[in-house]
Amino acid sequence: MTETSTTASGTGGISSEQQAVEQQLVETVIASFDKAEDPRLKQLMQSLTKHLHNFIREVRLTEDEWNKGIEFLTAAGHITDDKRQEFILLSDVLGASMQTIAVNNEAVKQTLDATEATVFGPFFTEDAPEIPIGGDIAGGAAGQPCWVEGTVKDTSGNPVPNARIEVWEADDDGFYDVQYTDGRVAGRAHLYSDEDGHYSFWGLTPTPYPIPHDGPVGKMLEAVGRSPVRASHLHFMVTAQNLRTLVTHIFVEGDPQIEIGDSVFGVKDSLIKTFDQQPAGTPTPDGRDLAAQAWARTRFDIVLAPAEA
Ligand SMILES: [Fe+2]
Secondary structure (H helix, E strand, O other), X not given: OOOOOOOOOOOOOOOHHHHHHHHHHHHHHHHOOOOOOOHHHHHHHHHHHHHHHHHHHHHOOXXXXXXXXXXXXXXXXXXOOOOOOHHHHHHHXXXXXXXXXXXXXXXXXXXXXXXXXXXXXXXXXXXXXXXXXXXXXXXXXXXXXXXEEEEEEEOOOOEOOOOEEEEEOOOOOOXXXXXXXXXXXXXXXXXXXXOOOEEEEEEEOOOOEEOOOOOHHHHHHHHOOOOOEEOOEEEEEEEOOOEOOEEEEXXXXXXXXXXXXXXXXXXXXXXXXXXXXXXXXXXXXXXXXOOOOOEXXXXXXXXXXXXXX
């Protein structure tokens, strides 16, 4: 079967007359998009039709299963609002988010290898406060303080000053601020790299948390025996002029969830970082007094690909 074929696989045992009826319908629907003025839209709709029909024919989808699918999508729509995005979760747990990222972020290996991208997730917000270099993103979110530092460079090794660095993460209980009921902003901020490309901030040592699993996506994961838990991580989005925007996370070396499996397939080896535990009383990099609290530190050197790559 060629890439452009519309013939369904897995139709063994189906009479040739039946296959012809099914095939005729696929071709009629594909042809219905022929007059689309936008060639890209035409390509997307015709390919979607081809693959959707292929799926239906391959699994011999029952009418009851079709109804269940419609009910599932309806429930996903009903639970979605400006804070909860069930369709992103669905895309994430199907690996569709990571596949889209892979397609759009081919590796760039020059003097320095561009930092790998990973899944965006549903918890970014546009309104995170600005903090100075060395500032604290916690905003009252509970968790172990964690000093994060690094540089932003391009793939030629030049420092990137004034890169906008958005960071966001869950608290110790596994919740993002948008999941709080009181509207507080916590565990997120943005800052800018200095003239040498350096940045640093206080965050929280990441802990594992489940993706929201009280909706249809959670029910699906349960039905197939999959865990909703994500490997511990800290989100980054880094933007700078003439460079490709990087959406990524860093993961915690030694987190058992990395071996068990990240529920959205986001882990890449290059993004697993050492988070060094510092006993209570260890002097902090900026002289901050953490009293009797243990803390952690990590380093994440970011390399941005050229915008056209
Ligand atoms: Fe996350």
